[in-house]
Amino acid sequence: xxxxxxxxxxxxxxxxxxxxxxxxxxxxxxxxxxxxxxxxxxxxxxxxxxxxxxxxxxxxxxxxxxxxxxxxxxxxxxxxxxxxxxxxxxxxxxxxxxxxxxxxxxxxxxxxxxxxxxxxxxxxxxxxxxxxxxxxxxxxxxxxxxxxxxxxxxxxxxxxxxxxxxxxxxxxxxxxxxxxxxxxxxxxxxxxxxxxxxxxxxxxxxxxxxxxxxxxxxxxxxxxxxxxxxxxxxxxxxxxxxxxxxxxxxxxxxxxxxxxxxxxxxxxxxxxxxxxxxxxxxxxxxxxxxxxxxxxxxxxxxxxxxxxxxxxxxxxxxxxxxxxxxxxxxxxxxxxxxxxxxxxxxxxxxxxxxxxxxxxxxxxxxxxxxxxxxxxxxxxxxxxxxxxxxxxxxxxxxxxxxxxxxxxxxxxxxxxxxxxxxxxxxxxxxxxxxxxxxxxxxxxxxxxxxxxxxxxxxxxxxxxxxxxxxxxxxxxxxxxxxxxxxxxxxxxxxxxxxxxxxxxxx
Amino acid sequence: xxxxxxxxxxxxxxxxxxxxxxxxxxxxxxxxxxxxxxxxxxxxxxxxxxxxxxxxxxxxxxxxxxxxxxxxxxxxxxxxxxxxxxxxxxxxxxxxxxxxxxxxxxxxxxxxxxxxxxxxxxxxxxxxxxxxxxxxxxxxxxxxxxxxxxxxxxxxxxxxxxxxxxxxxxxxxxxxxxxxxxxxxxxxxxxxxxxxxxxxxxxxxxxxxxxxxxxxxxxxxxxxxxxxxxxxxxxxxxxxxxxxxxxxxxxxxxxxxxxxxxxxxxxxxxxxxxxxxxxxxxxxxxxxxxxxxxxxxxxxxxxxxxxxxxxxxxxxxxxxxxxxxxxxxxxxxxxxxxxxxxxxxxxxxxxxxxxxxxxxxxxxxxxxxxxxxxxxxxxxxxxxxxxxxxx
Numbered sequence: 037x038x039x040x041x042x043x044x045x046x047x048x049x050x051x052x053x054x055x056x057x058x059x060x061x062x063x064x065x066x067x068x069x070x071x072x073x074x075x076x077x078x079x080x081x082x083x084x085x086x087x088x089x090x091x092x093x094x095x096x097x098x099x100x101x102x103x104x105x106x107x108x109x110x111x112x113x114x115x116x117x118x119x120x121x122x123x124x125x126x127x128x129x130x131x132x133x134x135x136x137x138x139x140x141x142x143x144x145x146x147x148x149x150x151x152x153x154x155x156x157x158x159x160x161x162x163x164x165x166x167x168x169x170x171x172x173x174x175x176x177x178x179x180x181x182x183x184x185x186x187x188x189x190x191x192x193x194x195x196x197x198x199x200x201x202x203x204x205x206x207x208x209x210x211x212x213x214x215x216x217x218x219x220x221x222x223x224x225x226x227x228x229x230x231x232x233x234x235x236x237x238x239x240x241x242x243x244x245x246x247x248x249x250x251x252x253x254x255x256x257x258x259x260x261x262x263x264x265x266x267x268x269x270x271x272x273x274x275x276x277x278x279x280x281x282x283x284x285x286x287x288x289x290x291x292x293x294x295x296x297x298x299x300x301x302x303x304x305x306x307x308x309x310x311x312x313x314x315x316x317x318x319x320x321x322x323x324x325x326x327x328x329x330x331x332x333x334x335x336x337x338x339x340x341x342x343x344x345x346x347x348x349x350x351x352x353x354x355x356x357x358x359x360x361x362x363x364x365x366x367x368x369x370x371x372x373x374x375x376x377x378x379x380x381x382x383x384x385x386x387x388x389x390x391x392x393x394x395x396x397x398x399x400x401x402x403x404x405x406x407x408x409x410x411x412x413x414x415x416x417x418x419x420x421x422x423x424x425x426x427x428x429x430x431x432x433x434x435x436x437x438x439x440x441x442x443x444x445x446x447x448x449x450x451x452x453x454x455x456x457x458x459x460x461x462x463x464x465x466x467x468x469x470x471x472x473x474x475x476x477x478x479x480x481x482x483x484x485x486x487x488x489x490x491x492x493x494x495x496x497x498x499x500x501x502x503x504x505x506x507x508x509x510x511x512x513x514x515x516x517x518x519x520x521x522x523x524x525x526x527x528x529x530x531x532x533x534x535x536x537x538x539x540x541x542x
Numbered sequence: 543x544x545x546x547x548x549x550x551x552x553x554x555x556x557x558x559x560x561x562x563x564x565x566x567x568x569x570x571x572x573x574x575x576x577x578x579x580x581x582x583x584x585x586x587x588x589x590x591x592x593x594x595x596x597x598x599x600x601x602x603x604x605x606x607x608x609x610x611x612x613x614x615x616x617x618x619x620x621x622x623x624x625x626x627x628x629x630x631x632x633x634x635x636x637x638x639x640x641x642x643x644x645x646x647x648x649x650x651x652x653x654x655x656x657x658x659x660x661x662x663x664x665x666x667x668x669x670x671x672x673x674x675x676x677x678x679x680x681x682x683x684x685x686x687x688x689x690x691x692x693x694x695x696x697x698x699x700x701x702x703x704x705x706x707x708x709x710x711x712x713x714x715x716x717x718x719x720x721x722x723x724x725x726x727x728x729x730x731x732x733x734x735x736x737x738x739x740x741x742x743x744x745x746x747x748x749x750x751x752x753x754x755x756x757x758x759x760x761x762x763x764x765x766x767x768x769x770x771x772x773x774x775x776x777x778x779x780x781x782x783x784x785x786x787x788x789x790x791x792x793x794x795x796x797x798x799x800x801x802x803x804x805x806x807x808x809x810x811x812x813x814x815x816x817x818x819x820x821x822x823x824x825x826x827x828x829x830x831x832x833x834x835x836x837x838x839x840x841x842x843x844x845x846x847x848x849x850x851x852x853x854x855x856x857x858x859x860x861x862x863x864x865x866x867x868x869x870x871x872x873x874x875x876x877x878x879x880x881x882x883x884x885x886x887x888x889x890x891x892x893x894x895x896x897x898x899x900x901x902x903x904x905x906x907x908x909x910x911x912x913x914x915x916x917x918x919x920x921x922x923x924x925x926x927x928x929x930x931x932x933x
Contacts, residue, residue, distance in 0.1 A: 373820035389815035
């Protein structure tokens with residue numbers, strides 16, 4: 037029986053209004069590869085942040101027992117000092133510094149405060165050998181691919197004499213070869229006695245290299261599967277991941293007629309020059325009049341990117357393939373073209389790129405169709421007020437008045453303002469990106485009701501959502517994305533949580 | 543009792559705006575007492591407003607530049623350079639002033655669009671792009687004045703822009719008649735627009751301030767306009783500079799508050815990404831704002847050259863910093879999306895009052911800089927603190 041290296045007992049972590057972790061128990065034995073699996077928002081990353089001290093001692097309840105001792109990490113360095121290293125999905129490297137500088141940053145090879153660069157380079161070479169990476173230590177990070185950067189991160193962790201290595205979705209941004217490489221390396225590290233916790237959405241990987249897999253769902257530990265007992269296979273994992281009861285009620289649509297195809301994507305690809313990879317690959321998709329289609333998938337599957345690439349391409353992706361609107365191929369040069377063509381996009385990140393937080397409700401609602409309230413470029417304030425009042429009442433936005441700053445509203449009401457803003461633009465096609473993220477049940481129901489009213493009027497809706505219940509409850513058809521590709525299409529009768537998750541974790 | 547509470551609430555909600563006016567009021571009153579009334583004399587106020595003119599127009603443009611999260615350091619020497627070009631066209635080329643002014647303003651717009659190209663198209667940080675412009679136009683100013691040194695402008699119409707006054711149409715009790723007429727019209731227009739706004743708000747059942755407070759506000763501001771008019775009418779009346787500044791302020795105030803373009807500018811400043819996703823052309827807005835900035839720099843150059851009646855080799859030095867300071871005193875926020883054109887004007891007057899008042903008192907130049915720096919820091923600290931409390 038191997039020694040237990042880490043035990044997290046009854047960890048509870050609450051954010052305002054949400055219990056992100058609810059009495060989670062998590063046990064890792066020395067020298068094993070242990071996967072954490074769960075849907076978006078299941079609490080995996082939060083648990084790892086508790087472990088690494090991002091959420092310091094006192095902000096959570098429960099105990100962390102590491103190497104037989106109860107630990108109290110007050111800051112990230114406390115966990116680093118005892119040999120815990122975490123590598124996030126977004127790499128924390130300095131692109132303009134060299135490989136050796138990156139490996140030893142914060143952990144410099146120094147004598148009386150003076151850095152010994154020559155020794156640093158020698159040591160860095162050793163570390164690079166350990167991760168099987170053949171690059172010169174002088175290479176700048178920005179000149180390396182993502183796969184190699186990932187390895188540099190690991191080398192950096194190794195240089196700190198790590199005992200417990202945590203990787204948060206390390207292969208999400210990697211191609212097949214690089215992923216393979218990384219998994220091999222992790223097996224190699226296991227032989228050297230390093231314990232590894234991995235968060236991953238790719239179940240193939242779990243099946244391939246996991247010794248154990250703990251499944252989280254809605255902030256609770258569901259079970260731990262063991263390879264030794266033959267428990268780790270994709271079906272079993274999926275069953276445990278999604279086994280949620282459908283307790284949310286979705287309003288039913290009345291006389292709901294589906295018309296002709298209004299939007300079609302043919303072999304649609306988007307290449308992100310900055311990331312140096314395709315964020316959308318060969319997507320084929322159809323949207324009919326009066327229809328709600330759901331786009332499901334896990335984080336990083338390329339759903340938001342798909343929406344942006346259709347909606348005037350604000351991120352300047354290199355696009356390939358056809359976007360067909362009402363049987364006419366279209367090329368949008370700017371988001372304003374997409375809006376003119378009858379599209380609207382309610383963003384995932386309300387505060388970041390959806391709303392003008394320092395402006396009031398009135399100005400937010402009118403922002404995407406200013407010419408609609410203006411005559412010869414001069415704004416008719418009375419008209420604007422009428423429209424803002426209209427949406428405040430019809431969407432039940434709770435605010436003291438339409439002059440209230442949007443930044444001071446609750447999440448649900450902000451979402452309604454965002455929705456109102458786009459309804460005012462008068463679209464035929466409404467793209468909703470995570471329309472109910474972070475809002476309460478009552479507001480969710482109201483938004484669903486509005487969605488139903490809209491499709492009854494003949495609008496078409498593309499709903500991007502990570503909530504399986506919502507996707508199943510609201511969509512006529514579901515597309516599932518993973519790694520930028522559409523992995524499958526399901527109709528509302530045949531779709532269920534297991535099928536979606538199977539496609540999403542390919 | 544209720545009125546008292548409402549007043550308190552009103553001051554709390556608008557502390558940032560009121561604070562600026564109160565500060566200006568306190569500064570003026572203090573200087574007036576310390577100079578035994580010289581500060582508020584007709585002649586001095588007239589002089590003060592004229593001396594603020596060429597910075598005030600820059601501050602208006604700078605406010606919008608800062609609202610869209612950029613900065614323009616080149617405006618000072620652009621003003622100096624274009625002022626010199628104006629002098630050359632007038633004196634050496636013998637062009638008509640009615641041709642020279644549009645040419646200079648057009649050159650300003652072209653320079654601004656070039657700035658816009660660097661910033662919007664190539665993505666160069668505005669600080670660096672305009673720093674390069676500052677150096678280039680400093681050199682250009684030296685180059686065009688190299689042969690001649692200071693160029694004296696002998697054109698009465700041109701010089702009147704910086705020194706002249708509007709015609710009086712006759713004097714009443716030794717007061718300037720046209721000035722009084724304009725002042726009265728100004729008060730009437732102000733009262734009318736306030737009443738209309740209030741009427742509209744009542745129509746939509748919005749909260750409005752109570753009648754007594756509204757009446758006090760109307761009377762107070764009307765009195766201030768009337769008083770300033772009265773003071774100026776006792777000297778030479780409104781100057782052309784003041785009329786130009788008023789015109790620029792009204793136009794920019796209107797654009798920023800009442801037009802689609804203005805709304806788009808504030809949207810871009812407030813959240814560029816959201817603006818882009820709302821179909822607003824962020825690049826176009828950047829071009830326009832930078833273009834307008836340099837056009838105002840050209841205007842500033844004209845005003846300054848006219849005021850000195852000559853183009854000098856050092857014209858425009860540090861204008862940009864005065865304009866930026868005025869904009870910040872006027873309540874613009876570098877986080878973007880916040881700042882008023884009217885605030886910039888008040889900011890420019892605050893800074894000009896400080897200089898003017900301290901000159902009257904004979905304060906040494908060393909202390910003058912320190913005090914102005916202190917006021918700038920104070921204004922921004924006040925801004926940050928009141929904004930924090932607002933959240």
